Amino acid sequence: MLIDLFSSLRRGQVPVSLRELLDLISALEQQVASLDVNDFYLLARACLVKDEKYYDRFDRAFGQYFAGLQAQGDITDALIPSHWLDSDFIKQLSEEERAQIEALGGLDKLLETLKQRLEEQGERHAGGNKWIGTGGTSPFGHSGYNPEGVRIGGESKHKRAVKVWEQRQFRNLDDSVELGTRNIKVALRKLRKFARTGAADQLDLDDTIRSTARNAGLLDLKMVPERHNAAKVLLFLDVGGSMDPFIRTCEELFSAARTEFKHLEYFYFHNCVYEKVWRDNRRRYDEAIPTLDVLHTYGRDYRVIFVGDAAMSPYELVDRFGSVEHMNEEPGQLWLQRILDTWDKVIWLNPSSERYWQYTQSTQMIRQQVEGHMYPLTLEGLEAGIRYLSR
Amino acid sequence: MKFSGTDRYVATDDLQMAVNAAITLQRPLLVKGEPGTGKTMLAEELATALGKPLLRWHIKSTTKAQQGLYDYDAVSRLRDSQLGDDRVHDIRNYIRKGMLWQAFEADEQVVLLIDEIDKADIEFPNDLLTELDKMEFDVYETGERIAARQRPIVIITSNNEKELPDAFLRRCFFHYIAFPDKDTLQSIVDVHFPQIEQKLVREALEIFFRLREVPSLKKKPSTSELIDWLKLLLADRIPPEVLASQDPSSAMPPLYGALLKNEQDVHMLQRLAFMARREAR
Numbered sequence: 115m116l117i118d119l120f121s122s123l124r125r126g127q128v129p130v131s132l133r134e135l136l137d138l139i140s141a142l143e144q145q146v147a148s149l150d151v152n153d154f155y156l157l158a159r160a161c162l163v164k165d166e167k168y169y170d171r172f173d174r175a176f177g178q179y180f181a182g183l184q185a186q187g188d189i190t191d192a193l194i195p196s197h198w199l200d201s202d203f204i205k206q207l208s209e210e211e212r213a214q215i216e217a218l219g220g221l222d223k224l225l226e227t228l229k230q231r232l233e234e235q236g237e238r239h240a241g242g243n244k245w246i247g248t249g250g251t252s253p254f255g256h257s258g259y260n261p262e263g264v265r266i267g268g269e270s271k272h273k274r275a276v277k278v279w280e281q282r283q284f285r286n287l288d289d290s291v292e293l294g295t296r297n298i299k300v301a302l303r304k305l306r307k308f309a310r311t312g313a314a315d316q317l318d319l320d321d322t323i324r325s326t327a328r329n330a331g332l333l334d335l336k337m338v339p340e341r342h343n344a345a346k347v348l349l350f351l352d353v354g355g356s357m358d359p360f361i362r363t364c365e366e367l368f369s370a371a372r373t374e375f376k377h378l379e380y381f382y383f384h385n386c387v388y389e390k391v392w393r394d395n396r397r398r399y400d401e402a403i404p405t406l407d408v409l410h411t412y413g414r415d416y417r418v419i420f421v422g423d424a425a426m427s428p429y430e431l432v433d434r435f436g437s438v439e440h441m442n443e444e445p446g447q448l449w450l451q452r453i454l455d456t457w458d459k460v461i462w463l464n465p466s467s468e469r470y471w472q473y474t475q476s477t478q479m480i481r482q483q484v485e486g487h488m489y490p491l492t493l494e495g496l497e498a499g500i501r502y503l504s505r
Numbered sequence: 506m507k508f509s510g511t512d513r514y515v516a517t518d519d520l521q522m523a524v525n526a527a528i529t530l531q532r533p534l535l536v537k538g539e540p541g542t543g544k545t546m547l548a549e550e551l552a553t554a555l556g557k558p559l560l561r562w563h564i565k566s567t568t569k570a571q572q573g574l575y576d577y578d579a580v581s582r583l584r585d586s587q588l589g590d591d592r593v594h595d596i597r598n599y600i601r602k603g604m605l606w607q608a609f610e611a612d613e614q615v616v617l618l619i620d621e622i623d624k625a626d627i628e629f630p631n632d633l634l635t636e637l638d639k640m641e642f643d644v645y646e647t648g649e650r651i652a653a654r655q656r657p658i659v660i661i662t663s664n665n666e667k668e669l670p671d672a673f674l675r676r677c678f679f680h681y682i683a684f685p686d687k688d689t690l691q692s693i694v695d696v697h698f699p700q701i702e703q704k705l706v707r708e709a710l711e712i713f714f715r716l717r718e719v720p721s722l723k724k725k726p727s728t729s730e731l732i733d734w735l736k737l738l739l740a741d742r743i744p745p746e747v748l749a750s751q752d753p754s755s756a757m758p759p760l761y762g763a764l765l766k767n768e769q770d771v772h773m774l775q776r777l778a779f780m781a782r783r784e785a786r
Contacts, residue, residue, distance in 0.1 A: 133675055137530060146526045153522065160523035164674035166537060166681035319579050326583065333587050 119179045123162065126175030130162050137161045151180070302374040302500060314339045345504075346377035346415055348408075348457070352422030353382045353395060360465035363491055364421055367463075371419075379412060385426040386446035387453065388437060405449060409456050417503045418453060418460040420484075421491065424477040425466065431479055450483055460484055461499040465491040514543065514550035515685075515693045523680035524551065533619075533637050533659035535674070538682030541727030544662040547682075548618035551660065558611070560657075561618045562604035564625045570632030573603040573619075574642050574651075596646050605636060609653040616658045623663040630673035638676050685728060687714065697732050701739065708748035709735060712758050716765075719774065726764040734763040 116135060123130050138161040147153035155176060163172050314337035321336035328334075349371060351364060371378055381391035381403065389405050392398040429436035431446045454460055462480060464471065468490045471477045481488040487502055489495035508524045510516035516524070524547075527534035536544045552559035562573055578599045585593040592598040602610075608617040622630060636642050637659065641652035661677065663669065685693060687710060694706050709731075717725050726734075737760045738748075747759060757774060758764065765771050 129671075131675060137532070137678075141526050141530055144529050146529045147522065152518075156519045156522035157526055159519070160526050160678050160680060164535075164671075164677070164679045169681065317580065322583070323579075331586070333583055 122179040123175045126171050128168050128171045134162045316340050347375045348416045348418045349380040350420045351382050354384050356423050356425050363465050386430050387449045388442045416457055418457045420462040423466045424464055424480045425474045426476045428475050431476055459503050462488040463491045464488055508554055511550045511554045515696055527678040528658055531656045533661055533677045535661045535677040535679045537663050537665055539727050541729035542682045545620055548660040552616040557616050559616045560604050560608050563620045564622050566624055568625050570629055573605040575603050575606055576601040577646055608657040609651055614655040619661045622661050623666040630669050705745040708745050722770050723767045730764050737763050
């Protein structure tokens with residue numbers, strides 16, 4: 115009987131394996147829980163879920179399993195965010211917006227109709243002018259043209275929806291693991307190359323025994339330096355302009371990288387690397403470093419990480435004098451290629467969402483140039499990138 | 506053998522269920538939650554409730570999995586060999602038992618606490634997989650195999666500083682101690698201070714929850730901070746009226762040092778209070 119629950123959980127993207135299911139069954143066999151839905155729920159959760167971020171998904175999947183079709187009704191409730199019921203929400207709207215809502219008979223009416231439609235509508239819908247779906251002129255759905263529209267899920271294309279909210283905003287713990295310094299450190303730690311350098315302060319047991327034996331039994335202690343991470347990293351960070359929204363993430367990445375790597379050199383650039391980079395943003399014009407010097411200073415064993423959104427006009431990449439802020443003698447692409455030629459392992463971390471990469475020509479071009487090694491600046495992307503670097 | 510909290514520890518239904526399932530199926534229980542929600546205390550109270558001895562293994566960033574099994578003190582042995590000590594002929598004299606070994610060979614079942622497993626290196630949990638699963642390990646120096654006489658009840662706590670590997674998670678039961686709601690918190694306070702004046706508690710809880718709602722606090726006060734604060738309030742004989750008269754926006758709560766542990770948080774709260782005062786004028 116639990117097979118259904120199991121597959122319902124798998125459908126709900128709760129990562130459960132057979133082992134957990136067997137655990138649950140044997141727990142039931144040994145009568146840990148009484149025959150009460152509540153107890154069963156608690157037991158199932160303790161056995162099947164291994165991380166609090168899946169609690170919410172588990173709750174939903176469990177609800178669907180038990181209530182079957184009744185879950186449809188619950189979804190309607192879930193769709194109405196509580197802050198709509200606050201008077202604050204009304205205050206946030208502009209004069210114009212309020213008038214528009216009035217046109218449909220007030221916010222209450224709008225919500226009421228929305229609920230009704232949700233109940234009437236059974237399947238996905240696109241186009242048209244009544245049902246909730248995508249791209250139509252009905253006031254409900256997303257990416258449509260009705261100024262009074264209530265957007266459900268998806269993203270605004272015309273920035274006209276009454277209020278932007280995603281269907282599943284109420285999840286609390288789900289995906290709460292954001293990209294924090296700590297996570298980044300753990301991801302970066304995978305890029306390690308152990309080496310023993312520096313002062314010898316650890317006892318080398320094998321060598322001590324060997325040399326003591328050779329010494330006719332007289333104790334001869336041998337010490338070795340401690341093992342530590344000897345990975346060498348060059349970090350190039352894009353600053354200013356379109357990178358402003360990502361400052362926080364980049365700061366975190368930077369501070370994590372600083373503590374994790376003993377050999378870390380960092381440089382800033384704007385949009386694309388040209389003949390000069392700099393290390394201090396306040397003095398970027400006085401104390402710029404010629405990129406050629408960088409190319410010749412650091413050995414081939416360095417790994418290179420670019421951080422930037424790679425969004426610029428294509429001229430900045432391919433043309434002489436294409437840069438937005440100075441007269442560059444040589445195109446950015448050439449400089450990028452020089453870096454790629456100097457160091458074998460180069461990745462580009464892009465903080466903007468992977469879905470938008472294909473719409474920016476320059477992103478495509480850079481991605482091609484770094485041979486596909488452009489990764490999104492998320493934990494997953496970072497891990498994939500680091501995996502490539504450490505290979 | 507059911508655990509249902511003690512006279513000093515309030516266990517919610519879901520926590521009881523997780524603990525009992527882990528005991529019955531003889532699996533380690535992994536407990537996560539905000540700092541100060543009583544993860545470590547769970548193991549202590551579980552041991553008291555079941556009347557079993559508690560073994561603690563506190564994990565640090567330098568702890569190796571091997572240390573939980575045993576340490577081989579080669580340097581002492583080398584030294585003894587120089588001095589001609591007789592003990593040197595038996596390698597057993599130089600093997601120090603770790604916490605897991607002690608738990609495995611105890612005469613009665615014990616509660617083993619592996620505290621803050623997330624502090625260790627990322628490979629640490631992986632190194633303990635079979636030891637926790639089969640509850641046995643080999644001592645390479647002597648060729649012995651140590652197997653548990655009774656499987657210990659293992660409680661593992663984590664502060665979520667690192668993600669634990671999947672293979673490790675699969676072998677554990679998991680429970681997340683959510684931050685208690687007002688009623689649960691009230692009963693936790695009652696357990697700790699049976700004699701306390703109800704009015705004081707009500708006012709204190711009011712202020713406490715208001716403080717937790719202040720956005721962007723770096724470290725939100727949690728249960729253990731609340732308990733400490735109440736202790737101070739009682740020791741200083743602060744009357745409930747003082748708390749009640751606290752205008753939500755006027756100033757800092759008395760003895761706020763027990764609640765806010767971060768200087769930036771204190772500064773921010775002072776600034777908020779200052780702004781509120783200026784607005785009120």
